[in-house]
Amino acid sequence: MKLYHFALSGHAHRAALFLSLAGVPHELINVDLAAGAHKEPDFLAINAFGEVPVLDDDGIIIADSLAILVYVARKIGPSHWLPADPAQEAEVQRWLSVAAGKIAYGACAARLITVFGARFSPDEVIGRAHATLGVIEQVLATRRWIAGTEQPSIADVALYSYIERAPEGNVALTGYPGVLAWLRQIEQLPGFIPFARTRAGLEA
Structure with a gap:
């Protein structure tokens, strides 16, 4: 498998993280977004939206x-x-929707x-991030993994990257002990790979 990837993209990180956690052999192919590589014809031919990540599984393009998380999970059986x-x-699936909606438009x-x-409104998106984190904190008070499974699921992988790096967007995690404990247990999983850090927001 080949994963077209950009190190600072949380979307790309969640795909790379799952491939690593699941022990699936793959090659990371860096897409230089700053240079506009995602808008070049060759890349648009595999994703017309010009976005990373994209998975190429021997000619099957995801x-x-x-979608990559679901595909790989089904692929491994x-x-x-x-x-x-x-x-x-x-x-x-409910938490995958949260990742695509409330997390995407919040943290x-x-x-x-x-x-x-x-160019988003900081107050609006930071407020949305905290509202979502508050719900996740409540949910994690009664379960170890976000979907209530006995072991981690792709829902945990889907939520991890942007929540863990939320402080870069001026979203503090200090008031969410359950969320912090959940992040740390994901980081203890075999095959875990960290998300690249930047000196931004509260991390500056």
């Missing part, structure tokens, strides 16, 4: 980080990463302001 039980799978957007100069 664009979108969450039945496992705790994507449960076969309908209720548990639905709960995993992720806040980080885009400080790291990439995005």
Whole structure:
């Protein structure tokens, strides 16, 4: 497998993280976003939206980080990463939707302001990030993993990157002990790879 990747992208990190956690052999191919490589015809041919990550599995092209998580989980066969039980799978899918929505327009957007100069309202996206973190903190008070599974699932992987680097977007995690404990236990999993850090926001 080849994963088209950019080190400072949380979307790309979650895909690379899962490939590593799942022990799937792969090659990381850096896409130089600063140089506009994602807008070149060769890259647009595999993802017309011009976004990373993109997975190339021997000619099968999977664009979108969450689609990659689902694809790889199915590819490796039945496992705790994507449960076969309908209720548990639905709960995993629920948190994938949170990653695509509330995290993307909260903690992720806040980080885009400080790291990439995005033009969002800081107060709005930081407020949204804290509202989402408050719910996650409540959920983690009654379960070890976010989807209520006995072992980690792709839902945990999907949420990890932007929550862990939220302080770069001026979103403090100090008031969320359950979230912090959850982050640390993900980091203890075999195959864990860290998300690249920048000196931005509260990390400056």
